[in-house]
Structure formats: structure tokens, C-alpha cells
Amino acid sequence: MDYSQFLVMRGEISLLVVFLLIFLIDTFGGQKSLKGLSVAACVLFGLHTIWNIIPAESASAFGGMYQISPIASLVKTVLNIGTLIVLLQSISWVDTPDVKLRRGEFYELLLVTLFGMYLMVSSGHFLLFFIGLETASLPMAALIAINKKDTESYEAGAKYLFTAVFSSALFLLGLSFLYGVSGTLYFDDIAVNIATNHTPLLIATIAFVLAGMGFKLSLVPFHLWTADVYQGAPTQVTSYLSVISKGSAAFALMLILYKVFSLDPVVWQGIMWALIVLTITLGNLFAIRQKNLKRFLAFSSISQAGYIMLGIIAGSAQGMTALVYYVLVYIFSNLAAFGVISSIEHHSGKVGMDDYNGLYKTNPKLSVVMMLAMFSLAGIPPFAGFFSKFFIFASAIHSGFYILVLIALLNTIISLYYYLLVVKAMFINNENEGCAIASFRSDNGSRVSLIVCVAGILLLGIASCVYGYFTDLSLLGI
């Protein structure tokens, strides 16, 4: 066996090294070194991000089981940036008494899920893809239930685990039919074998695979776990789940649809059309009536997943570029919102929307960050969210989905209403008598992460070189 093949897996190997170092510090370090674990994790992960920032060349290893392309490598960098922001935001949280004993586990499980997502993004065989999918979702259930004594945390963990296993069983059944139809599990060979072999079983396969991935992405008929899990999980885990897990699943779904089912896009485009309309509309309508901010962001992220799917349905290199760009902008906007929520929860324990009344008078900086995040999520022009929505609509229009884009545009207006409700609560409503959120100074990790997020929201849209760079990479092929 040629061991130099492992060099192709540069990103995976450096992530594994970071994981092992943190594991060693956690296991053998004394009480003193445990205190520095959170900073060490941030530094090590930052080095890993920088080490992998140059996209890899297209290559494959292990007989085509592992395939890397520049755009997949770029997606890994985007996921790295998001994870780094989450790690910065969780520095003060891991020192709270509930989590203190298990902070090592928090970092280890987080990195293992990221490793699974890496495998999903750059797999060329369904076995590696399935292992990656499970590696990404099983430790996530343990992460959600990490607050052992908190009722909501373990309830959310149980709900997530049962729906995740149910969805992977559906996915597995779809794969078994695909194997029966095509006789192989390599992405490239399947595409060749099913080109001349259109059976009803193939359509059933596509339906099962879409259902299985739809659970991970929380598309609408499969979204029922989302709100409960987002509310019950610790806020840091929720933010990780809402951006990193969703972004990687979106790219992985695109990988399957483009590589395996690329020859008959009409079949899956019909299903996706209905899923997108349902996802965007129902996500928006349910978001309006939420009073808990974490539940509110859960429904907002459901409708954002619908927008992300617009890039997939386009079925072109332009759609691929728009999807990755959307995920990057979504990471910055959503993590800014979650950063504000988690530092307010850390200092006052409040997550209701009514608790935010008059926040501007006590904590003006946090209010402005939250406002920028909401504007970017809604897609108001000078901010990055507008440009990401614009590019993703343009790619869908380019492939001829006029009515779909019209529905999505109308939904953008609905979403503006509920995003502005938060801004109204902070800036216009009068503060509550006697129980307003007191003025506080958030910890340094959160401040750094919020500054990074705000810089991303303000600059990403204006710096057009970013989108141009993404286009260059995606034209090189998936």
C-alpha cells in the first residue's frame, strides 16, 4: 500500500492532530493546565485553520474512495472559520460550574463531529459518506445532552438522537436500493451505471436519500426536531448545530445530487422545488409567533436552509458558488446573533424576546451587533446578507426557476417583519419595570468573536474579490 496517499488528506490529518493534542492535555494535564484548555483549543484550532487556508488541488486517494477538489477544500476552510468563532464564544461558558468537569469532552466531541463533516464533504464512495454522516451526528447528540442535570438538555438530546437515527435508517434503505440498481457504491461508477437504467426503484432511492438528508438540513416535512433541540441544547452547541452542521450537510447533499444523480436532474428538481417552497414559507410563518429567541432563530434557520437549497436546485457551477458564499455569510450573521444571545444568557439567564425590551439603553454595543445580524439575515442592502441572497436568487433564475424565486422573494418580505421585531424590542420598546437586563461587559473571547462577525457582515458584501475567488474555485469542478 502506498502510504503517501495520506498526504492528500491534509485537512483531516491536521484536525486529527489538534484532536489528539487536546485529548492528551485533557487526560494527562493537571488541574492547572485544564484551566488553559479553552485558550489552547482556540490557538491550536486557529493554527489548523491557517495551515489549511490554501485550497488543495483536485486529487483522489484509496482507489477513489476519498476525493478532494478545490471547492470542497474551500468549504472545509469556511467550516473552520465558523468553528473557530464558536470556540471563541465558548471560552467563558466552559468555565461555568455545570460544564467545568466536562470541558474536555466538549472540545473532543466538537472536533470529532467536524471530522465527520470533513469526510462527508470529500467522500467519493457511499461507505465513507455514511461513516462521515454518522460521525457528524452521533457525537452531536452527546454534545446536546452535555448538561446532564438540565431537563431541557437531555430531552433535546433524546429527541435529536432518535430523529437522527430514524433519518439515517431511511438514508441507508435508499442506499441499499441504489446498490441494487447500480451494483457499486462509488459515486462516479453509479453515475455511469444508472445512466441507461431508469427504474422506479431509482426514483424511490432519490426520495429516500433526500428524506435522510432533509432531516439533517431540517427541511420542512422533516423539521419537527429543530425547534426543540435548538431550545434545549446549550447555546454554544445550538450555534454550532445551526451553522456548521447545516452548512456541511447542504454541501454534502449538493455533492450527491451533482455527482451521482447528475444525469437526470428533472427527477430530483421536482422534489426539491416542493421542499424549498414548504421550507421557506412554513419556517417563516412559524418564526413569527415565537417568543423564545433560540426557538425564533431555529425557525429562522429553517427558512434560511430553504434559501440555501436554491443554490442546489440551480444545478450549475454558479449555484455551487452561491451556496458556499451563502453559507459563509450565514455563518457570520447567525454566529453574531448567537454570540449576543449567549453572552446575555451567560450574564442574566434571559432568552425571551420580551426580556430584550430596551436593551439599547443598557447595552448599546450588543444591541447594535444584534441589529446588524438581523439586518444581514433579512437581507438589507449594504450588508453581506443582501449580496448572498442576490447571488443565490441569480443562480436559480439563471436555471429558469422564475416562480420559485418569486415565492422566495415574497418570503423575504415576511422574514423582514419578524427580524425587525427583535430590533424593535431592543430600540423602541420601553424597558421592563424592574427586570431589565443590567449593563455588563462580556468576556474577551465573545468580544473578539463578535468583532470578527461584524467585520464579516460589513465587508464580505463589499469586497467583491471574495465572490470572484469562490467562482474561480468552483469552475474547477466539484
Add this chain to the structure above:
Amino acid sequence: MEIPMIAYLVVSTIMFFAGVYGFITRKNMLAMLISLELMLNAADINFVVFNRYLYPEAFEGFFFTLFAIGIAAAETALAIAIIINIFRHIRNVEVRNLDKMKY
């Protein structure tokens, strides 16, 4: 006499949808877990049968099944750990008691 392939597929399909039915109707978390196992194992049977009858020249389906069994075991272990934690708090494993968060 060789058993036809369709017989195996009928068994695996019945197993799968019995699992779906059980997952939806059962109120006990352990019973739900067993239903999930039924679903996963039905898919494994499919893999093995397709490999044995349609593509006997390679062992791709068999290997996939081995990995899938390993992953199913990991899932069960994690689910049992969470269920035990729930049992310690509310002294039973009925899903109707996990209703703190709702629409």
C-alpha cells in the same frame, strides 16, 4: 432448491415498515430503540441480498453491512446512555414525560 431473491426482499421490507410503525406508535423509549434497530437491520439485509444474488463478484455490500452494524451498535450505546440519564431524573422512560418543550 434455491430461495428466490424476492423472498428475502419481502422479509426486509416487512421488517423495515414494522420498525417505522413501532417507532411512531410506541410510547416507551426502549421499544422505540428496538424499532430503530429493526429498520437499520432491514437495510443491512437488503445490502447482503443484493450482493449475493446480483453482484457476487465483489464484496462491496458485505463490507458496507459490517460497517453499518458497527455504527448501529454505537448508536444503541449512545441512546442507552441518554435513556439511563433520563431514567435517573424522572424514574421512567416514557416519551410522554419528555414534554417540557412544545410548540
